[in-house]
Amino acid sequence: MPKSQVASTKWQCADNFWTIPADEMLKTLDTSSTGLSSEEAAHRLDLVGPNQLKKKSEAGFFVTFLMQFKNPVVLLLLFSSILSILLGSVIDSTVIIVLIVLSALLSLYQERKASHAVAELLAMVEITTQVFRDGQLQKIPAEGLVPGDVVYLTAGKAIPADCLLIQSTDLYVRESTLTGETFPVEKSTGILDEETPLAKRTNVAYMGTSVVTGSAMAAVVKTAKQTEFGKVYERLRSKPQETTFEAGIRKFGLFLVEFTFILVVVIFVVNIITKLLPSIEASVAINIKTFEQVLSDSFMFSLALAVGLTPELLPAVVTATLSIGARQMANDKVIVKKLNSIENFGSIDVLCSDKTGTLTEGVAKLYATIDLSDNQVSSDCEEVHLYAYLNAVLQTGFENPVDEAIKEFETLDISAFTKKDEVAYDFVRKRQTVLVEKDGQSILITKGAVPNVLSICSMIEHHHDELVPIDHVSNDVRQLYEKYANEGYRLLAVAYKNMDGVEEITKADETEMILAGFIILSDPPKPGVPETIKRLQALGVELKIITGDSKLTARSIGKELGIPSPIAISGPELRDTIDEALIGQMDDIDIFAEVEPNQKERVINAVKKAGYSVGYIGDGINDVSALHAADVGISVNSAVDVAKEAADIVLLEKDLGVVANGIKEGRKTFFNTMKYIQFTISANFSNMVTFALASFLLPFLRPDFNFPMAPLQILIINLLTDIPMMYVALDNVDPEQLNKPEKWDITFIKRFMVFFGLVGTIFDWITFFVLLNIPGISEDEFHTGWFIESVLMELFVFLSLRTRRPMFKSKPANSMLWVTAIIGIITVAMTVLPGLTDLFGFTILKWWIYIAIIIICVAYAFTNEFTKIYYFYRPSRKAAEALAACDISET
16 A cells, blocks of 8 residues: 555544544654645645535536526426427427526526625635644645644634644633533643543644633644534534524515415416316316316416516525625625625614724723822832733733733833743633742732732732731722723733742742732723714614723723713623523613623623624624624624634724624615515515406406416516616615614515505506407407506506605616616517517507506506505504504513
């Protein structure tokens, strides 16, 4: 067996790898601590495939094209058309097939265009990882990893595969995606028993988890679907979580299926009876050929009505609307990772946001250092500044803006100090510690959140050299802390103690320390944020601030942001509040302060249970669970990898104004989709009710008429009126519709369909009455007149029903207006040009009939204008909506 094949068999059989020592695992993987060569990595990539759970390669053109025919009604119609061709009805059936294929091609074009747009947008937020290749540390896309690679993991990075730790330093990993454990898990090298459960495998780092603090080198053992996360993904992939938009489409589809089935059965049965009844009453024998012809004609007519009712281009229109929305949002610096999340983005009525970087400048600035000697701000408190500087410069576990601010404030000469060890920051302790040595003396220095540092201090420096028990000055410390917090500053405490002779430290050494003083940090609100908050309020979106800062600091910032009397609740208070009580307080609380990562998720869930659609903005490791929980997770391109992975939407600029623009674009996308659905379903309902009733009544009113319109002509109406609908994605939306969130309402759609559909039916029957009373009118002339009326009436009414305003006070998009006009011209041309009239079964009408049809269509459009006023603005409707709103608020 060739060497490469022997190696591949060897490294692909590394099961129960947590039981194997790291050096032995490297041999099993046929690798080393310096990683693979590029050539070997490429060879393994060919064997195992990309390290991704979902293939990015899109289906071929032919497969994607066939997927457009998954509508069972369309499949049934195609099958019937093929049978008709075999029975000799070639021309009509061929044209029907061509029309269906043309509709499929239009849908295919939009879907492939959208998929290319999404691929381009996702490329802008690609996840990368650091790996040793050819002995050098390189940054590559995570999908390029293979078993045997050696990766370097650091704080904030997503773990890209299932790995065995080779080396680790203060490594903490968040594994909530796999184990449900909220708090980070400490990881280290070692050997574990084979029966060790997944949550206890401390020597393994799993795909889908993330590094909270520390660093490590790890050997990649499993990739893609072979990982534990991949196994979970495969189990869950068949049941992906629906967005609100997808759930609405699904419910709408179920409604159409039920309605269409009933329609087909009733029309089919009644048509057979009405077509055969005259022969039965006359006691005329019905031969097999006649029966087969009646059965075939009735079946084709029923199916044509069913297809006419169904908005066949809905997938294409939805995809086009969403992809255009995604493009526009990209221009506004908002990258949409999942197209269907656009509608959710527009429907949010509560936006939860971290304070730092979104509402404030996001760049911490060291304002001053103080101690308790004079209780005054002092920029030359040398000892506090030095200790804070040493702690910030020498720590390596977790890069953060606080340490950057300390380092940038003033460069100090610390060449006389030597770092011995450190205990990295984590989100449980909320402090970091370094051990330094100078002139043979070791000093332990801790910096962190004030309550967390005070909890490990027993003494405090008072008047520079006097040590006082911290209990004696606790009131002074609290007053000092509250003073600056109330002014919007953030305070961190700095403590120290002598540790002579110590070379290594652990968390247990953080005790009996001496409080040296405080560092004061400022992070002022961003310019324009108060105005942006007012914009959000005008859009019906309430802002809630979720921050790790103190309650006092958060309230101070809230006031600066324009919240007059912000109501805040702290993390400790959250812990003491039961879920039911928290949900009941959601309308009142503006700020959640001093929160822990697991509490962010709890807040999001409480907001959702209170009846709101919630968006959450986060960019840190501690935001991931909240991003998952929110209806719309929003991150930024500068966020840590795991936050970008968790988000539905990624902002290219961390700016609340960008979010406001995105919400408006999301609502525009939703309303344009609803325009298509509401108008098409009501117009089609009108036509189908008219055709169905006419098919029952015409044989009695005019025995020489077989059907009110041929199946082919019905499908042509459906196609012609769908073409302008494709441009609804580009349509303008009235400003007042963007000022509040809207959600799917199937009941409203049904009511809209019946209400406006029946208005259309009335005018269809007016046309029907006019045509039937024309002396000597033939069946072809009747079909022609009704065809023109059906298409033109839909075009006129679309311009009316696309807005709740008076039609002439809402300008449609130019492209949609031009296409609508062109379709109107084509409709008339099909009934006057000799070649087309013969092909589609039309005939040229007298000129005054065309005038009469246009008058009816214009009258219909104006009637709809008055109907809109009654439907949307009648007092009883307003009263009902007000009552419903009161009921909701009281609940």
